[in-house]
Amino acid sequence: MEAQLRPGAREAIFAQLIEAGRAEQVARRLTDAIILGVLTSGERLPSEQELARRFGVALITVREGLVILRESGLVETRRGRGGGSFVIQADAPDETLLHTRLRGVAHVELSDLAVYFSTIVEGCAERAALRAAPNDADRLSEWLAQADWDRDAGARANAGGFYLELAVLSQSARLVREQVRLQAEFGPLLLLGLVDPSMRARVAACNADVVAAIRAGDGPLARTLVAGQVRDLAEWLHAAKTRIERGGTLHAASAVSA
């Protein structure tokens, strides 16, 4: 039977649904980056055209996403020369927004995310150990020695950077691309536990052990170490969500905030 719709109308129906979801994805990606401290107060976001190109979405979708952010009070748009969308969130992660974010994601989603992330990182670490040349281990070691774990935002950047370096050493372009995509989407959430100083110390120590395993060419050990690290971060997140769902705070009573 001949369709009575005008050409393109069927596609437009589907496109609209996808686009609607995408505007929320754009908003969520940027919201995570802001409330989890990856983007800082006063920072100017790339232009709408640039965001559209980077996210691979239409300009209208980016504008809709930015409307959601403005309504949440996370960005403000200034007109004229030197204008654009600016982050107005305070530098420290806002507890209320964090609580909302953690309430909005189910335990089952968090644990699935951790399984997927861990699988990727374990594969990267094992391959890195099998494929690293001696000078690669030296470079990674130097990189890690210069990494600062004292503060929250720095620790998050360095933890994410270390996962990316492992992907690079795996020599797989696909793993590097996937690592970048995963960190953009989930990195701030997954690495939330780094607000806890004892977590920062454990991650820093674990990463030094991973470098040693890579130097020794011990793939299984490198794999086990990073799996343990992701499990540690996931358990922290799980416990934090449970505390918040019970009306408590992000931090355990004993932990000292950064």
Add this chain to the structure above:
Amino acid sequence: MLHPLSAPDVPSASPDALAPVASAVGAAFADVFLVLDDWRDRVAAAVPGATTAELDALVESLVVPTLFGGAAPEGSPMLLVGAGFIAAAGYRPGRPAHFAWWLGPLASNPLLGTTLAPTRLDLAARVHTEYLRDFRGLEWYRVPEATGQAHVTGPYVDHLCTFDFIVTLTLPVLADGRMVGVIGADVSVTRLEQALLPVLLGLDAPAALVNSVGRVLISTEASLAAGDIVPDPRHPLAAYDRMPCAGIPFDVIARRPPK
């Protein structure tokens, strides 16, 4: 399961048989270095007098046509995925570090998406800002600065702009005998394979192209994948014949025939 080290039915290439492959590799890179030499001379001549905008316009006029196939001989694949001029802070008194770097067409790039037009490396992006802070310590800048010579970095996965398995070529740009920056180009290993695979397949036996630490770029030997290191620790006894390529620190290798 490990591959047998001396399968009697697998033929082996003699070192002499590898020579045509080594010379084809050398020739492919010699073509690229010829282009880079020319760019380096023009940019070095312009650095003392040109404004930043004039330098950018010069570099763009040199590299962008090449990234779209302008300099590739008829019928041969275009090897370059990115190219440009990178200068350290103080390359002219009082000027900050400068990136005049362009990327050719990209497919599903995690940061830049899919592009058909040339993309200039965006210095405002955070990741590049962090990168800029210490690029002088990176191999592609540090080695030409220390040696005064052209340098080949990789193959490696570039996690900053191409997100691809590439080789980076850099040449020092001198002003008053001091290195002030590098002219560079990123060569896609995929495209290099497209150019060189016919020559490798011309050998009677499996062979591979490796860099100076033994990292595999292209291989027709099933047990050696791109990105692997030779000697493979799983094959500690494997011995390879080796033929160096002229003008680039790569070797063509083939497993030595069983005695």
